[in-house]
Amino acid sequence: QVQLVESGGGLVQAGDSLRLSCTCSRQTFSHYAMGWFRQAPGKERDVVATITWSDDTAYYADSVKGRFTISADNAKNTVYLQMNSLKPEDTALYYCASRSTRWSRYDYWGQGTQVTVSS
Numbered sequence: 001q002v003q004l005v006e007s008g009g010g011l012v013q014a015g016d017s018l019r020l021s022c023t024c025s026r027q028t029f030s031h032y033a034m035g036w037f038r039q040a041p042g043k044e045r046d047v048v049a050t051i052t053w054s055d056d057t058a059y060y061a062d063s064v065k066g067r068f069t070i071s072a073d074n075a076k077n078t079v080y081l082q083m084n085s086l087k088p089e090d091t092a093l094y095y096c097a098s099r100s101t102r103w104s105r106y107d108y109w110g111q112g113t114q115v116t117v118s119s
Helices: none
Strands: 004-007 010-013 018-024 033-039 046-052 057-060 068-073 078-083 092-099 106-109 113-118
Touching (some): 018 113, 033 068, 046 068, 057 068
Antiparallel strands (some): 004 018, 033 046, 033 092, 092 106
């Protein structure tokens, strides 16, 4: 049983920054990978950023590359998504998820936190 809880979303203006937090019920590095996904109204759920613990590598969607940073505080069992230079296009419900092994899909999901960017 793994539980993920996101927080940090809110309403901001274009150009502002937010930091999302995802607290996990177990050690973050015990999973193969963890990531952030988002879903905007009428859109598919897309990957935003992931981090793979085996080699501490991060992946970013082209739309957020250079603006968003994924990181973790393993002592706090928390994964973060630092979002800078926010755009209205970033408005979405953001989900934290974990991937148990390299052979599995993302199998544990949080409830989501809403990010709304006005212009």
